[in-house]
Amino acid sequence: MENPLSLEPLFHIGPVAISAPVVVTWGIMAGLGLFAFLATRRLKMLPGKTQTILELFVSVIDDQIRDTMQRDPGPFRSLIGTIFGFVLIANWCALIPGIEPPTAHLETDAALAVMVLVATIYYGIKGRGLKGYLATFAEPSWVMIPLNIVEQITRTFSLVVRLFGNVMSGVFVVGIVLSLAGLFVPIPLMALDLLTGAVQAYIFAVLATVFIGAAVGDDLPEPSQQTEASKP
Amino acid sequence: MSFDWWTFGLQTVNAVVLVWLLARFLFRPVAGIIAERQAAAHAALDQAQADRAAAAEALAETQKAKDALAADRATLITEARAEADRQKQQILAEARADADKARADAAADLDRQRAAETQHWHAEAATLAVDISARLLDQLPGGARAVDFVPGLIDAVSKLPKATQDRIGTEGPAIVRSAKPLTGDEQALVADQLQATLGRAVPLTFITDDSLIAGLELDTPHAVVRNTFRSDLDRIAGRIAPDD
Numbered sequence: 271m272e273n274p275l276s277l278e279p280l281f282h283i284g285p286v287a288i289s290a291p292v293v294v295t296w297g298i299m300a301g302l303g304l305f306a307f308l309a310t311r312r313l314k315m316l317p318g319k320t321q322t323i324l325e326l327f328v329s330v331i332d333d334q335i336r337d338t339m340q341r342d343p344g345p346f347r348s349l350i351g352t353i354f355g356f357v358l359i360a361n362w363c364a365l366i367p368g369i370e371p372p373t374a375h376l377e378t379d380a381a382l383a384v385m386v387l388v389a390t391i392y393y394g395i396k397g398r399g400l401k402g403y404l405a406t407f408a409e410p411s412w413v414m415i416p417l418n419i420v421e422q423i424t425r426t427f428s429l430v431v432r433l434f435g436n437v438m439s440g441v442f443v444v445g446i447v448l449s450l451a452g453l454f455v456p457i458p459l460m461a462l463d464l465l466t467g468a469v470q471a472y473i474f475a476v477l478a479t480v481f482i483g484a485a486v487g488d489d490l491p492e493p494s495q496q497t498e499a500s501k502p
Numbered sequence: 503m504s505f506d507w508w509t510f511g512l513q514t515v516n517a518v519v520l521v522w523l524l525a526r527f528l529f530r531p532v533a534g535i536i537a538e539r540q541a542a543a544h545a546a547l548d549q550a551q552a553d554r555a556a557a558a559e560a561l562a563e564t565q566k567a568k569d570a571l572a573a574d575r576a577t578l579i580t581e582a583r584a585e586a587d588r589q590k591q592q593i594l595a596e597a598r599a600d601a602d603k604a605r606a607d608a609a610a611d612l613d614r615q616r617a618a619e620t621q622h623w624h625a626e627a628a629t630l631a632v633d634i635s636a637r638l639l640d641q642l643p644g645g646a647r648a649v650d651f652v653p654g655l656i657d658a659v660s661k662l663p664k665a666t667q668d669r670i671g672t673e674g675p676a677i678v679r680s681a682k683p684l685t686g687d688e689q690a691l692v693a694d695q696l697q698a699t700l701g702r703a704v705p706l707t708f709i710t711d712d713s714l715i716a717g718l719e720l721d722t723p724h725a726v727v728r729n730t731f732r733s734d735l736d737r738i739a740g741r742i743a744p745d746d
Contacts, residue, residue, distance in 0.1 A: 277506045289509045295516045299523065306528035313535040315542060321535075328532045347533060348525030356520055372513070377506050381513035385521075 277375055291372035298359050298372070327351075338476065339483035346482060349389055353382060354475035357433065361467025364441055365460060371467075374438045376430065383429040386478040387422070394485030403485065429477060436470050628739030635735055636715050648680050648688050651717040654729040656695045659720060666725045670696075671704035677721040678706050681714040681730070692718065 279287035309320050317325060331351040335343035343350075360373045372378040394403040407418040440463040447456045659667065670676055678684075678692055689708055697703045711719075717730030 277504060277509060279506075279508075286512070287506065287508045288512070289506060292509055292512045292516065295513060295520075299516060299520050302520065303523040303527060306524055310527055310531040313531055315535070315539055317535075321532075324528070324532050325536055328529060328536065332533075344533070348521055348529045351529055352517075352521040352524045355524065356517070375509070377509035378513045380505075380510055381517050384514060385517050 277377070289375075289377075290370060291375045291378050294363060294369055295360070295372045295378065298356065298363070302355065302359065327355075334476065335479055338479045339486065341483075341486070346393070346479065349385075349482075350475050350479050353386070353478055354471050357382070357474050358468060358471035361437055361471060362464060364437075364444065364463050364467070370441060371437050373433055373470075374441045376434050379430045379434040379437075382433070382474070383426045386429060386481060387426045389478070390422075390481045390485045393482050394487075397486035402487075406485070406487070425477075425481065429474060433470050433474055436466055440466055625739070632735040632739050636731070639715050639731055648682070648684055648716075648718060649691060651729045652688075652691055652695055655692070655718045655720060655727060656699050658727045658729060659696065660699050662725055662727070667700055669724050670700060670720075670722050671706075673723050675705035675707045677709055679709045679711045679714060679719040679721060679730075681710070681712060681716050683710050684708055696720075 277289050277291070279289050280293060281288050309324055313321055328347070328351065331347055331354065332343040335346050335350055339346070357373060360371050360378070363369050363371045364374070373382075391403070394406070397403075398406065407415050409418070440459070444456045444459050444463065447459055659670070662670075678689075684692070689706070693704070693706055696706070713732055715731035715735070717728070717732070717734075719730050719733070720727040
């Protein structure tokens, strides 16, 4: 059995080593992009089944952002929704034989966490201004500046480790059980992986929302906009 | 455990690209159609609100018009009733006047008829009385004597105006009518009495007329002197039915 912590390149494009998580991610991107393109080609005022599911998904994301951040979900919808959808699909890739979830590798989780960190800084500066955003590090006192800086790093690191640990452990356990027992023995563990994958995707997306919402603060217009049409 | 920085970089780029892809092909269109539907729903609600307001306004207008119609109707009914009462009173007055007039006319007609009936029956009664008297006189044995009527006749002639007396017998013989033929003595008595009264002899012609019943009648072109039962009965009948 291969070590799940090891990452061997599948091929190289020039000096760039292409590993399995990257290829799987490309596959997920292609699948999601193609599905989104096909599903949203002919949106109608009276939705069909697929459109209804998509609208439900978007509405749930919007409600989650609105409940957490108490503001218009429009500017954050794509980021939060993409994180949730990608992490969920990536986690559930473990069900396909021969495919290892990209989120079971530290590089993918780190990339997502870094993206959340950058988005937090971006929306924080956009919402409060550079000075205002930096001032948040001195809250409630300038003494807290080092701790707040460390908190930014550690909570990003916690995002990485939480997702990586849960998904990697699931894959690892299933692999061990599969190597020791019969074909159908890992099925309960795989079902547990489904639940774990969904929960981890939800936790990752909610934490990203909380981090961004905390960075944005209360300076943006309040939810009088919540009832208005959200801009994508 | 190792960390592949190439994989990290590629996954970072992949995540960013995926965010763009899904924003472009999933979230933006879906959120757009949701917003469009919400806008349509709001527009429909606003339109429904406006329609409801318009309907309420139209209802109020209709109610107002209905109230106005009811008021007009009440006014018209009141006026019509007043006009009907007026016409009724007028018709009643006219009918009452017509009835009074008809009643007065009927009473007048009745009075006239009653008077006519009275006159008629008075005349009938007079005629009957005269007839009865005449029949009774006819049944007297020997009838009434003509000589008994001569004094009355002469007396009546003597009461005539002098001019009338002078013209008696001047334009032809005077006619002496009697109910029964006069005897020679009776004719002489009449001639003598007239001569004595008028102072001259008067030519006489004696004629018998049963209708006189009894008595004498002197008939000249200028005067008629009657002393007969017929003339008496006619006078009596005239008094009984004075208007006839």
